[in-house]
Amino acid sequence: MSLLEVDHVVVQFGGVTAVNxxxxxxxxxRVTGLIGPNGAGKTTCFNVISGLQxxxxxxVRFDGRNVSSMPVHRxxxxxxxRTFQRLEAFGSLTVRENVRVAHDIAQGVLGLVRPSKGDVDALxxxxxxxxxxxxxxxxxxxxTARLLELARCLAGDPKLLLLDEPSSGLDETETDVFGDLLKELAAEGRAILMxxxxxxxxxxxxxxxxxxxxxxxxxxxxxQLVRNDPAVQKAYLGYSDLDDDVHHGASGSSAEQTHVDLPAVEQTQQVPMVPTSGEARP
Ligand SMILES: Nc1ncnc2c1ncn2[C@@H]1O[C@H](COP(=O)(O)OP(=O)(O)OP(=O)(O)O)[C@@H](O)[C@H]1O
Ligand SMILES: [Mg+2]
Known part of the structure; x- marks a missing residue:
């Protein structure tokens, strides 16, 4: 049985079916990716899994139990x-204080033992x-603020980490280091959904x-399977190879200016990847 099972989830906002x-x-x-173009419903899925939506x-089943009606704190x-696509840290606190607050919340809400300064610094x-x-x-x-979000999330010692665009704002070297960290976190037995x-x-x-x-x-x-899937290539580029998209996608990846500007469905020419404002497509 999987740690997390999302089972035929539908989310409708008025006339918009965000998740179908x-x-x-x-x-x-394992590290599991949840990808898709702007407005595909990724963040909404995270909200459903974490209980916000x-x-x-x-x-939603988690750790063998139907948690669909459970409130967020439970x-x-x-x-x-989880971490959020929009940064949630307390701006007027230091980085260390932010992690300590996350620990304190974990202690209060989750009943974890309060960590020493050493534990916070270790994070x-x-x-x-x-x-x-x-x-x-x-x-x-x-x-760095995204890494702070991750540290705050780890303060609660989660079994499942939901990471919403965690590498936005990292340069190439930082992204490589971050990738290794994700693999380590998974190797410890956590499930990562990114x-x-x-x-x-x-x-x-x-x-x-x-x-x-x-x-x-x-x-x-x-x-490999996903990269070569024609339906995936069409969703991202209309028709083209995901390889072309890789380089542009990597360089411009941030919550504000990431994404593939999807071509019209009938388009048959290769289109350049154009950073957008990050708004969902219609
Ligand atoms: N609270 C809401 N009320 C109405 N519509 C919403 C709401 N939240 C999301 N939507 C719509 O649901 C769809 C999915 O949005 P969502 O934010 O889940 O996409 P996403 O895959 O995370 O996109 P992005 O890559 O841009 O972050 C979009 O059409 C969005 O406009
Ligand atoms: Mg999103």
Missing amino acids: EACFTAEEG KPTRGK RSKRGIG LERVGITAYADERADSIPTG VEHDMDLVMSVCDEIHVLDFGSVIASGGP
Whole structure:
């Protein structure tokens, strides 16, 4: 049985079907990718899994239990942790204080033992942001702030990490280090479910990938299988090879300016990848 099972989840916002009968899983010890064009429903799926969004239909099972009606804090307590596409750290606190607050919340809500300063610093070290420990969170670079989000998430010692565009703002070297960290976290037995637009990162760290398009899972499988899937190529580029997309996607990946500007369905010429404002497509 998978640690996480998303079972025929539907989310409708008025007339918009954001998630459409989505079924996918995430396993302990593995990095799983959840990818798809802007507006495909990835963040909405995360909201359903973490309990922020009630699905119109469908179920979420976690660790052998139907958690569909469970409030957010109880899901956290059972081991679901997440980071957000929009950064959530407290800007006026230092990086270290932010992680300590996350620990305190974990203690209060999750009943974990309060960590010593050493534990907090170990988390900073682990995600590679020790040099920023005493900086205010609103003064650090975006990539560092994303690593801070990860440290805050790890403070709750989750079994499942939901990471929404975690590498946005990291440079190439930092992204490589981050990829290794994800593999380590998975090797410890955690399940990682990652929404990410940097295709180099996705293809190099994910054991399995689920592809969403217009709210539906259009492909699931290993990186090679997904990369070569015609439906996936069409969803991203209209027709072309995902390889072309890899380089552009990696360089421009951030929550604000990531994404593939999808061509019209009938388009048959190769189109350049154009960074957009990050808004979902219509
Ligand atoms: N609270 C909401 N109310 C109405 N529509 C919403 C709401 N949240 C999301 N949507 C719509 O649902 C669809 C899926 O949005 P979602 O944010 O899940 O996409 P995404 O795959 O995370 O996109 P991106 O890659 O841009 O982050 C979009 O059409 C979006 O406009
Ligand atoms: Mg999103």
